[in-house]
Amino acid sequence: MHSLSDYDFTLPPELIAQFPLSERSASRLLHVDDMSFTDRQFTDVVDLLSPGDLLVFNDTRVLKARFFGVKATGGKVEVLVERVIDNRTVHAQVRASKSPPTGTQIRLAEAFDVTVGERVGEFFTLVFPSDVFELIEAHGRLPLPPYIAHTADAFDETRYQTVYAKQPGAVAAPTAGLHFDLELLERLRQKGVNFAYVTLHVGAGTFQPVRKENLAEHKMHTEWYTIAVETVEAVRATKTAGGNVVAVGTTSLRALESASQSGELQAGGADTALFITPGYHFKTVDRLITNFHLPKSTLLMLVSAFAGYEVMKSAYAHAIAQKYRFFSYGDAMLLTYRKK
Template sequence: MDLAEFDYELPPSAIAQRPAPSRDGSRLLLIDRARGALEDHAFAALPDLLRPGDCLVVNDSRVIPARVLARDVASGRDVEVLFLEPEQAGRWWTLVRPGRRACPGTELAVGGAGGPRLRVAAVGSDGRRVVERLDGTIPELLDARGMPPLPPYIARHAAPSPEDRERYQTVYAEPPGSVAAPTAGLHFTQRLLDRLGARGVEVHALTLHVGVATFRPIRTRRVEAHVLPPERVSIPPAVAGAVNAARAEGRRVVAVGTTTTRALEAAAGAGSVEPCQGAADLYIYPGYRFRVVDALLTNFHLPRTSLLVLVSAFAGRELILKAYRHAVGAGYRFYSYGDATLIQ
């Protein structure tokens, strides 16, 4: 399929710059695949839209304060360092911007002269930099100086507010490792989770640490030619067992987010979800046959991204674009801090 088929028009005013006043105060667009119908709801109505016995699976990865501002010691120029994941021996893979002159041996001072020191140790073939800290550990640096890695379409991404430290994180976040939020989960409150439990909906958690490549636009003309880099995934045996039991009993598996969807589908072996701890690089595009997920709760996605391609594979491209056109006209808020869809 041609990449242009996954484009749509969005006025800049539709991009949410701040979260809703309350997490579950956002809106929810129900997309009914069987009827091709759309329904407008409040996100707080989610328990009424799900069924008793549904198996709801969330991604509990915690967003790390991955963005650090520094200065090139030799040239004095300001740079931004986005820490992606550990490499080895305390070193991390990073993105350095601007990075053209960040060659091996370049030293960076965090926050200016006198701040913690970093050094570029190596440059990868994809332009990423391996960075080491000269006077301590990188996790300590991120805890003390790191900022939430807001996406660039949020105008204040370079200077996040205290509110972002709380709201760009799910209430059930546990193991740290993501450099972008699994945004479908941002709408949940503990009270809403309790209501789901009272409704008879099971809630289970897996972990997929979200990398920056997940949200980047596809660069290949043919959608099928795109390649997703691997991301770290963990599905505990109890969660795999709960998902398999739901499927065996004819109950629905509802994935919260595209990351949860990819993790579950990647772990689906010969008829069952296998516990796993490793890397997953499953790229889902139209023509893929879903083996596990029956319903998908997800935010609105950027055009020409693997995320929009995935939801198009799940619901059909025409229905998704119809839903997005409706959402624009109805004043829905888009992207990370925006509203959600429930596709079932």
């Protein structure tokens, strides 16, 4: 299916989760096994995985990447850091009545000034006066997704972050991982399920809609990923022993598959603009834990490539009928790769 309209569906607004549940692992889990759909609790994932399986988590940490500020002229500005380039430089979206010229300064959060550098595509280069991560953590605001109506508060700052978040750099959470708490991770360890980690810094482009009806004309946003040698070794050991490589979230899957384009998973880091649509042959990932995605989104196309277009169409209809909670703070699915 390679037309945008093939990935549209009607979602009742009340099914868009606006707040996280009081407990991370209290969400629901739709177990999808071809055209069989079973309504479960997320904690049932312990029963659905086998000893020797490998869960691969994305350990990126969400930055407090949103700032409000003023230009030297007094005009209001909103800044969303997209990517940290080094400890003094970022690429960012800048919203203002007029684009700030190169060399001018913007005062952010009434706390410090950044200098505007060259444009890089749709982004501005901003030079910070001191350590980027320290200033972002001290003065920035958590950038919740555009479909969440409330302003981020202290609870969001905890819950819109996985319990294993380690590497700062994302502007959106790898949301499938939000369902895991420390108790659930320990239960999985005790069962004999193994863990490995990748880092993919999720960019704001993950929320950008696809605008081309012909998907071949869509230009995918880029994101930076890193895969350690230890993760490659864990994947190879799992495959050799006959276990399943289970990606926790589409970001973990994109990192693994991006690093597997030679046919076998390779360690290292790179930008990826991998656009996965039906017809793609998955090289590393066997199963996927993922939330429910937006209509016409690249992520809906990805899960349709993984589990089958008709399967996903029916699974989403089932989820809507059963009133599952959708998107970042919503419920999850467990999918198995439907090999062609």
